[in-house]
Structure formats: C-alpha cells, structure tokens
Amino acid sequence: MQPSQFARMLRSLYVNVPVPAFYRDVAALVRERYFPLIVTTNFDTLLEQALAQTGVRSSDYKITTIGTRTFDAILPSEEPLTHIVKLHGDLAQDTAYVSPEQIDDALRTSRQWIKSDLVGDIIMVAHVVDNADPINKWLAHGAQRELWWVSQESPPPQATAWASVLRVIDGDLGRTGVFLSQLALRLLSAPDSTANDPAEDLPSVESLLASPRERPILGDETLEREIFRNQSLLYSLDQATSPRERNPDVQAQIVHQKRVIVKLEDRARARPDTQQRVLQALGSVLNSVANGATIGKGAIEVVEYIRQQQDTLKQEFDKPKPNQIVVSAALGATLAVADRMLTEFGPEVISPDDVRRLAAFIPSAAGKVVL
Template identity: 30%
Template sequence: MISEAENRKIRRLADLMARARDEVPPRPFPVLLGALVAPDIGVPSLAAIGRKVFTRLTRRGRTLLEKLPRNWPDSSDHEVAVAFDAWLQDHSPMQRYAVLEPFLRSVPVPLFYRDLAELVVSSHVTRLLTTQVDTLLEQALESTGMRRDTDFEVLAPREPGAAPRPAVPPAPAPPVAVVKLAGDLARGMLPMGEETTVSALAEADALLGAYPPDGLIVVGHEPADPPQALDRWLADWPGELWWVGPSPGPDRLAELTSAGRVNLLEGEELGKPAGFLGRLTFHLNRLPALDAADALPAAPAELTPEELEYEYYTGQLRNSRAVSYTLEQRRVPGRVEESLEQRVRYQRGVEEALERRVRSSRPGVARGGLVDAVAVLLDDLASEAGTVGPDRASGAAVDFLATQADFLRREADTGHPDRVVVRGAIEAATVVAHSLGDAVPPTLRARLATAARQFSEGGPP
C-alpha cells in the first residue's frame, strides 16, 4: 500500500489535471513515456534484441568482426546495445523494421497502457510523447473505440533534411496526438539518431505551443550522460515536472529544477508505470464515478487509505477481466494462434496477481476480520442515527441497525461466517441507512457501500 504522503501527491496531480482539462481552452498535461517503460511492458531491450541478432548472423557465417561489441560473446549489455545501435544505423528504415518487428509482434498490451487510454478518452491527456517504437500504445487507444488518423494522430520522426510539417493551428477541441520520438514500427519509420529526435521534439513543441500546459508527466525516463536532446528539452521545460521512476540524481535534478519544480514519484508502487498510471486513472475517472454511483459527494478523502487501496485493486481486477473476456471471444475453435495465446496467458497472470492484491487489501483484516469490522460500522451507524432524534431517524431503524450489528458479530464468532447470509444482512442495513438520509454522515455511508462491494466480489478473507 502506498503511503499517505504518496496519496497526497497523486491527489494533487489529479486535481491539477482535472482543472487543466476544464479550462477554456483546455490545457491537458502531456505524458512522456521513456525507455524504462519497455521492461514493464515486456518489450525486449535493445541489448537483448542485439544479442540475438548478432548470434544469429554469426552462426550463418556473416562477417561482422568490425560491428561486434568488445569481448563478444561475453560483452556487457551496454556494449551490445551500443554496437547494435551502430549496426542498425547502417541500414535503411525498412531494413530496421524487418529486423525489429518479429521481436515486438506478439507483446501483449499492458494494463497500464489501457489506463493511459482511459485518461485520453476522458480528455485528461491529449498529448503523448514516447520513445517506444512498438504499436502497443496505439492498440490500447484503439481498444477504447478510437481510430488512428481519425480520433488520434501518430507523428513519427522524419529523415534528416525532410521539410517540416505545418504548425498545428489552435482549435477549440485539440485532437489527440502521439509523438514517436524514436520511430514508428507500424510505418517502418525507424530513422533513429539524435538529429531525428530533435526533429520529433520540434514537432512536440509545435503541438504544445497552441495550448501550453503547466505540467509535464515523465514516466520511466533515465537521463543520459552526457545529456541527449530529450534531456536538454526536459531541462528547458518551463513548468512543473512530475517525475515517475528512479530519481535522476542530485546533479541532474538540479539541472531540471533550474527551469521549474520537479515532483518525484518513486517507490515500488508509485514509481512504476503500472502503479502510477493505474492510481492516476482511479483518482481522475473511477473514484468520481464510484462516488456518483453511491450518491455521495465526490470527496476521495472520505475513504480510509485501506478502503482506497481496496477500491483501486478491485477496479483494476474488473478491467483485467473485461480484457480477458475480449481475448477469449477472439479464439477460434480448432485453431491455435500463438500471439493470441501469449496475450491470454499474460492476462491470466495479471488477473492472478490482482486477485491476490484484492484479497490482501480488504479493509478490516487487521482489525480481526471483515465481518467484525462491518459489525462495528453498523454500531457506528446506529449510534449516529440515534443522536439526531426521532423526527429525523425512527427508533425502529436505529434498532434494526443495532440488531444487524449483533447478528454479524455472532456470525463472525463462529469462525466460518456464511458469506450469503452476511451479504444479505449488509444489503438490508444499506437500504435502511440510505433511508435515514442526512441523519447518517456521508463518510459512514461510503464505508458501508465499500463493505457491500467487498462481499459482492467473493466474500470475506
């Protein structure tokens, strides 16, 4: 579970993004996806691909002595990556495409790309910059019903010397744009190199110039030493930077803070693309919907940190199951499509991990069990309702809540509470609590609604 300080950071960012979207004209925060995102989405590194390509070519008897890294085949990953990058630059974009495409063809779309796509659909993000050449981000956008070149545009680097595109004119509702900083595998456009990155960043500046945002979200970028074009571009960013991932270090941080403030989002949860984008989507899209469904004011702070964590993982599990269902529908009886099967296996692994998270994050476990915790909650409801007087809360309703609390406590004492019976008691108490209106504080109604959802997701731990 993330700390309260980390929760405050993500809530502050969500508030800023919500306000930026609602401005006239809107100024949504752009998102930059760096090279460190690749391992989290299962994309093999340049070193891993290079090692396989060099091994294959040497086995075929190709003469590569001048291109092989030092100490081959015992070279370090860094040596292989540098040598492979140099080897790729000796080939045309289409030749690079032919080399790289087989390694990226069947990589499953990660859940956090789908979270990012949700933020695009809700217009909290309309500008995306990425160093990834694969099409996983585009696939995530298309899974929401968006269409490439109609609902979103993909801009890739141009070959050196190509004429610049015209600047994007201001528009009341800016289109969604994805800027590929290192190339676009779908179009076979893999020019690579510093000059093409500079060209792509100029494209990004033209897009952002129409609606200059106050903040930039940087996910998984590791500054190079010496600084490259992207590092210099970040150092010149005039507004706030939200840095998701390992800290760039004191010296590099000083360079980045020379232009604006840097907010570090680190750690095992919030410092990873999945943890960050999932929680950001939860605070911007799912939590307001959850409050609306419960007829509660949109106030995330009303839920305890444990309840927020449980709701977050429950929502992620629900989304993952929806993806699994879609993949299962694509299966054709009697025919095995390996790329589809690989995605199904990946999705099953994601679901299993999320199911464990849901079970371990259920509120009340540390207080002697979920059923006991709900009993205490019903006692609190009865107490609150009993203090407002019979004109606002009938004695029968108060007595009913207290009786249900006693029943749940006895059921918990058995050591094996009947989930169906407990769920029925909670649902009945929920109806009565809502009938009491403002005699019951919204915070208690929110906690009761959370308990009801917990039992509808498979029962107590």
C-alpha cells in the first residue's frame, strides 16, 4: 500500500470523530497567543477543527508538515498566532509516517530547524517514549532548556538528558485532558476589574506547574540495567560504522549516548547508599594494606594516602551536590595506588576483589589519573 493510500484510509477513520474538549482548551490558549509553537506527533486534523470552533481562522496560523514540499523556514514573514509543526505527517496532505525509518527520512529535510528551534523551554504532554523513535535524540540538542513532563507515567531515565531543569506533573494530574483544562482555566480566568494592575491578578503558570523534581531515585539493579542497556546501544552504534564512515547524525548519537552513560554513572555514585559502599570499599582496601604494612617498604605511606582520599570523599559526599570531578579523581588515584600495591606486594596485602570493588565506582575517565 502506498503511503498516500494509507493516509487516506486513516483519514476515513477520523470522519465524524468529535473534537475532544482539551483540544479546544489548546485552541483557546493559542487564540490568546500562549503557544507560539506547537510540535505534534498527531497526523489528524482535530487541532485545526478546534481552532476553527474557537474562532481562529486558518490564515491566523501556519502548518508545517515535516518531509513535504510545504516545509519552509520556521519564521514566517507575517507572525501568526501559532506555528503547528507536524512530525508524523498530516492526513489533510495524505501523509502519515508510522515507522522510525519513515520519520527519520522525513526529518532529514528539517534537521537544521530542529537543532536551532527546539532548544527553548518545552511542555511535553503525553509523549510516548520509544527508544527507536528518532525524535527523542533531537531533544538532546537543547539540553539547557526547562522541560515540563506531563503524563500519567513518570519520565524515563533518559529525560534527564533532555533538560537542565525537569519539572514533572504525573499521575492523575498528568492526564492530558486534566492538565490542559486546568492550564486554560488558570491562564484565561478573568482578572479582577478593580485591581490597579489586572496582570497581577492573573494566575501564575508557576502556581500550576510542578516544582523542579529531583531525578527519579532508581534502585541499584535498575541503574545497572540502564547503564548496561545504554552501553550496549553505544557499542552497537560504535561497531556499525568506522569513524571515517560516520555521518554527523550517527556521531551525534554516539556523543549523546556517552553523555547518557556518564549521567547514569554519576547518579549511581551520587546515591547515599552507593556513597556508603564507596567508603566501605576504601576502608576494605585500607584494612588490607594496613594488615600487610610490615611486608613491604612504603605500605605505611600508602595507608596514610588512602586515609587522605577517604577524608576528601567524605567532605564531598557531605555536600548537597558532590563535585563529580573531585570524586572521580580521588577514586581514580586510590585505585591506582591499590593496583600498584597489588602488583608490588601481592594479594597478601590487597586482594584483587578490593581492586574490582573500587573499579566498579570509577568511570573510564578516572582511570586516566596517573600518580
């Protein structure tokens, strides 16, 4: 079946489908210029119908469908109320992209726009995360944004790489209809006509949206699975092509995957229980070296050195946000000492298990520390 035939078949399914109320809430906000840019993965025309029902003319907004000849610059000559960008096609134009390959191919026409215009703050409503969806990787281009995650489900671990500040509205309040109706109610409620400054009486968006949420706490097993899964993805990307054959998109994916892994490793080291295990591992190394201190020259100095590293790590772990560079360097330096002691004095002083225990907490960068 041709893509256009498939789109026409889908369009027939939307005949006489009533417009959901939350679409009219969005349309009412658009009419008041609250959403200058709407990016959607829906290929139906329900939003356009809601705009018409709310009194917004088709000439008041602009639609861009990724992958079609109608695609042009994001900034039009006349500023519309909103610019609707359809990532998965538009049934009004007989286009619908359903596979990751089709979506990725359509996005080729607009990559520069995605890099330059999807860097601002975003409210992400009811986004379904699919690791095969190429759209997700583009979110990392604007990682300094604030992102509001609105969904009944909690955000996935990779969402922490999509924003510098992540705000979460989940559970019942994260239902699409509930959130959008409440947002419209708060933003469009009439101000007190007797107020000196009516704008001051308008409800603040911040009063509705959630406070920044700490990154979701993941158990050790979940973190390990996420790290392993992302390392596997990185390995697959790295092995698929040689460095010379990689196009910019693949290289960007590899860089992004490395960042995700580093963030996950940082989270693993930053967990309170993990911090305790780090110090326990250091203590184990310290005891091993101390017990064999009479065996070889220099063991006493090593004991003192590891104690200093313990103090450094304890001071960092007591801070609200430990300096991961300092932590990695301290662990890396201690591992280097432990490894050298294992070589010089043998397992009587420090066991290979102690070295492995330490190595588990250290990213590859820390292994480059040289004493």
